[in-house]
Amino acid sequence: MSSVAFVGIGNMGAALAETLLKTSSHKVTIWNRTADRPQVKAVIEAGATFESNIEAAINSDVVIICVLDYDTIYRALEPIQASTSALSEKVIINLTNGTPRQAREMQQWIKARGAAFYFDGAVMVPPQLVGTEHSFILYSGENQEVFTQKVADVVKTLGSSQYTGEDVNSAATDDLAALSTMYGMFAGFFAGLGLVRKQVGTNGKVSPSVSKVVVPVMTAMVPYLSSIAETIDGNDWNNNLGNPLGMQVAGVRNILQACKEESVNGASLEAFVKTMQRTVDAKGGDVGVPAVALYHDE
Amino acid sequence: MSSVAFVGIGNMGAALAETLLKTSSHKVTIWNRTADRPQVKAVIEAGATFESNIEAAINSDVVIICVLDYDTIYRALEPIQASTSALSEKVIINLTNGTPRQAREMQQWIKARGAAFYFDGAVMVPPQLVGTEHSFILYSGENQEVFTQKVADVVKTLGSSQYTGEDVNSAATDDLAALSTMYGMFAGFFAGLGLVRKQVGTNGKVSPSVSKVVVPVMTAMVPYLSSIAETIDGNDWNNNLGNPLGMQVAGVRNILQACKEESVNGASLEAFVKTMQRTVDAKGGDVGVPAVALYHDE
Numbered sequence: 183m184s185s186v187a188f189v190g191i192g193n194m195g196a197a198l199a200e201t202l203l204k205t206s207s208h209k210v211t212i213w214n215r216t217a218d219r220p221q222v223k224a225v226i227e228a229g230a231t232f233e234s235n236i237e238a239a240i241n242s243d244v245v246i247i248c249v250l251d252y253d254t255i256y257r258a259l260e261p262i263q264a265s266t267s268a269l270s271e272k273v274i275i276n277l278t279n280g281t282p283r284q285a286r287e288m289q290q291w292i293k294a295r296g297a298a299f300y301f302d303g304a305v306m307v308p309p310q311l312v313g314t315e316h317s318f319i320l321y322s323g324e325n326q327e328v329f330t331q332k333v334a335d336v337v338k339t340l341g342s343s344q345y346t347g348e349d350v351n352s353a354a355t356d357d358l359a360a361l362s363t364m365y366g367m368f369a370g371f372f373a374g375l376g377l378v379r380k381q382v383g384t385n386g387k388v389s390p391s392v393s394k395v396v397v398p399v400m401t402a403m404v405p406y407l408s409s410i411a412e413t414i415d416g417n418d419w420n421n422n423l424g425n426p427l428g429m430q431v432a433g434v435r436n437i438l439q440a441c442k443e444e445s446v447n448g449a450s451l452e453a454f455v456k457t458m459q460r461t462v463d464a465k466g467g468d469v470g471v472p473a474v475a476l477y478h479d480e
Numbered sequence: 481m482s483s484v485a486f487v488g489i490g491n492m493g494a495a496l497a498e499t500l501l502k503t504s505s506h507k508v509t510i511w512n513r514t515a516d517r518p519q520v521k522a523v524i525e526a527g528a529t530f531e532s533n534i535e536a537a538i539n540s541d542v543v544i545i546c547v548l549d550y551d552t553i554y555r556a557l558e559p560i561q562a563s564t565s566a567l568s569e570k571v572i573i574n575l576t577n578g579t580p581r582q583a584r585e586m587q588q589w590i591k592a593r594g595a596a597f598y599f600d601g602a603v604m605v606p607p608q609l610v611g612t613e614h615s616f617i618l619y620s621g622e623n624q625e626v627f628t629q630k631v632a633d634v635v636k637t638l639g640s641s642q643y644t645g646e647d648v649n650s651a652a653t654d655d656l657a658a659l660s661t662m663y664g665m666f667a668g669f670f671a672g673l674g675l676v677r678k679q680v681g682t683n684g685k686v687s688p689s690v691s692k693v694v695v696p697v698m699t700a701m702v703p704y705l706s707s708i709a710e711t712i713d714g715n716d717w718n719n720n721l722g723n724p725l726g727m728q729v730a731g732v733r734n735i736l737q738a739c740k741e742e743s744v745n746g747a748s749l750e751a752f753v754k755t756m757q758r759t760v761d762a763k764g765g766d767v768g769v770p771a772v773a774l775y776h777d778e
Binding site: 251279280281282283306308309310316318320344346349351352354355356357358359360361362363364365366367368369370371372373374375376377378379380381382387388389390391392393394395396397398399400401402403404405407408410411412414415424425432433434436437439440443444446447448449450451452453454456457471474475478 | 549577578579580581604606607608614616618642644647649650652653654655656657658659660661662663664665666667668669670671672673674675676677678679680685686687689690691692693694695696697698699700701702703705706708709710712713722723730731732734735737738741742744745746747748749750751752754755769772773776
């Protein structure tokens with residue numbers, strides 16, 4: 183049994199704390215800037231101790247931070263700003279969504295206040311799935327052995343733990359890579375939906391096109407992302423996986439032409455076709471899609 | 481048994497013609513602008529008759545057109561430009577990739593030359609998958625009954641047939657909607673890969689992040705596209721499916737911030753976040769992602 187403190191009881195922090203209370207015998211202390219919110223009350227009812235003083239709250243073996251953003255973390259920890267020992271012997275797990283740079287900087291800040299171990303992570307599911315078989319959380323920092331000894335057992339009921347590496351920013355990077363892919367898909371999807379909406383008219387339904395065509399095609403395409411990654415790792419730039427980039431540029435221009443003809447916003451694909459074209463200009467039209475990676479960095 | 485003509489023997493036309501020759505007893509005639517290409521020779525060896533005269537070639541019950549683009553179709557059919565009867569009693573199936581407008585215009589052009597029935601379609605798999613269990617082809621135009629009687633039986637071995645509707649442009653629209661979603665996913669994926677490449681360094685591998693994080697997240701997210709479509713069809717704009725758009729805008733801005741910090745091109749997501757923000761400005765931050773559809777048309 184460990185003592186575990188949660189800093190931040192928003193929707194996600196509450197889901198994490200409640201799950202831990204229901205599935206373990208850890209002593210749970212929670213801190214939140216305001217006590218007067220339904221999530222805080224629910225977690226107290228589930229068995230947590232509310233502590234309004236942050237220094238008292240974090241006097242636990244493990245401190246799990248999950249707040250809105252990094253500025254909120256620094257504000258919450260303001261009372262220990264001047265201390266070099268407030269976090270001595272503690273394991274800090276920061277699950278706040280942020281950038282790789284923010285993860286690196288937070289590691290330094292936390293370590294400078296004496297923490298034994300700092301892990302930066304990302305919860306990859308919405309709050310309602312925390313603790314279910316679908317739950318899936320990334321952790322990075324320190325090393326695999328310390329992760330296994332100090333973290334894995336404490337967090338095991340929150341979701342399946344994936345240790346992404348010693349680089350403290352690797353969990354944030356992998357999280358953002360997945361989200362970037364998802365929002366890219368959404369961007370292309372809404373352009374496609376725009377075309378469908380124009381075609382079916384105001385009383386028509388878009389669901390049949392999505393469930394019968396878009397979803398099956400996308401289901402088939404997702405595993406292809408792994409092939410692209412392997413091709414990149416092999417520097418195998420001439421492997422076009424059967425689809426030369428030159429032809430694919432023409433395909434995307436065709437989509438953009440349709441968007442123009444039907445007055446649908448295709449701006450997100452316009453940005454991408456520029457990078458595709460830059461790749462074709464530099465490497466020729468026979469290279470594969472993976473070569474785009476070479477020209478996607480600014 | 482029908483007589484079937486193929487106009488265009490590129491990679492896709494060859495795959496379609498060869499499959500039909502191997503899996504049916506139809507009499508197959510092929511036309512291609514140049515006879516001297518390996519694909520043409522392969523299809524002749526598989527049993528097709530090559531016909532260099534387009535008027536003689538299309539003297540078949542069913543004519544399947546599959547060329548590079550619509551301009552190529554009009555050039556190929558130039559000899560029947562002045563005729564109002566060259567296509568009398570024929571069933572024309574056009575599988576050339578194009579826009580909804582091009583499909584509508586081609587239907588008019590073909591009907592004006594006397595064709596009994598015109599279907600516009602899209603092959604949803606690469607040539608190497610034609611004829612396999614994964615093959616999947618869309619068709620639109622005329623009506624379900626005519627499709628069943630005149631087309632379904634002829635093309636059944638090419639792939640599973642999906643009749644998308646009487647609107648002749650619905651197959652092209654559904655095709656472009658799926659491709660737009662796919663290229664959007666690629667656009668976001670390459671931005672995400674850029675972040676991973678910066679994190680792992682020049683000798684590091686991107687495959688672990690993609691196979692262990694990006695692909696599992698995307699596999700979970702693809703079915704969510706059907707939920708978005710149903711929410712749109714229900715005009716259920718306040719249904720945020722547990723993820724208010726205001727928070728999601730912040731999430732995308734976080735990705736863009738990381739792209740900026742790591743010098744990775746995030747232009748495709750910048751275009752999308754503008755539409756997300758426009759939606760939040762108009763409807764408030766509590767609406768769901770589906771509401772973006774309302775502000776995605778130009």
